[in-house]
Amino acid sequence: GAVVSQHPSWVICKSGTSVKIECRSLDFQATTMFWYRQFPKQSLMLMATSNEGSKATYEQGVEKDKFLINHASLTLSTLTVTSAHPEDSSFYICSAYGTDTGELFFGEGSRLTVL
Amino acid sequence: DAKTTQPPSMDCAEGRAANLPCNHSTISGNEYVYWYRQIHSQGPQYIIHGLKNNETNEMASLIITEDRKSSTLILPHATLRDTAVYYCIVRVASHGNKLVFGAGTILRVKS
Numbered sequence: 001g002a003v004v005s006q007h008p009s010w011v012i013c014k015s016g017t018s019v020k021i022e023c024r025s026l027d028f029q030a031t032t033m034f035w036y037r038q039f040p041k042q043s044l045m046l047m048a049t050s051n052e053g054s055k056a057t058y059e060q061g062v063e064k065d066k067f068l069i070n071h072a073s074l075t076l077s078t079l080t081v082t083s084a085h086p087e088d089s090s091f092y093i094c095s096a097y098g099t100d101t102g103e104l105f106f107g108e109g110s111r112l113t114v115l
Numbered sequence: 116d117a118k119t120t121q122p123p124s125m126d127c128a129e130g131r132a133a134n135l136p137c138n139h140s141t142i143s144g145n146e147y148v149y150w151y152r153q154i155h156s157q158g159p160q161y162i163i164h165g166l167k168n169n170e171t172n173e174m175a176s177l178i179i180t181e182d183r184k185s186s187t188l189i190l191p192h193a194t195l196r197d198t199a200v201y202y203c204i205v206r207v208a209s210h211g212n213k214l215v216f217g218a219g220t221i222l223r224v225k226s
Contacts (some may be wrong), residue, residue, distance in 0.1 A: 004158075005195050006158075026153075034213055034214070036192070038217075043200075043202070043216045043217060043219060044153075044159065044216040046213055046214075046215060046216075049213055093158050093159070095158075095159075095214070103161050103164070104161065104214050105153075106158035106159045106160070106161075107158050107159065108157060108158050109156070109157060109158045111156070
């Protein structure tokens, strides 16, 4: 199946700094990618839909100025958590569609810890 | 997208079949049933999907009732590595459609 890769897999940062997470489709082109956030013992919460070459679409309650999404190429979407605070500590997961059957493939996730 | 209802948790003995139910009584005619699972601290893994016919692949079988209001995911010979959270999702299988996750079922496979 298609492979979606995230980097870094984990990151620790100080409060007030910004952190960038990359999501790559390794063997296919993805015009649309999705970003999720997951807190401990909870389900995945969709944050935004990332569209190549255009602005991302954010879910209700997600601050677009806080979570900057850039989808500059058909294989790369980035999520930047700006001015991170401890409450932003979470597991961030991206996903993208494979090119044929409508299956949605997920990255390995990136665990962010803000001190 | 239609909502789904799953039991919060289930136990299964290693080597036995694990049958995970899902209710989706408001499913529309063009919505597929998808199953994903998430092992701790990993991204979700696609398992199987179907529209109305039963489906089988190397991982599992999907049984969908004739009225499509419910389905069952079957892991034929559960192993300890199948311990995970299993998500049943219904959605239109159109490229670009977002996937919204419910609470899922925690499956614990025990030796």
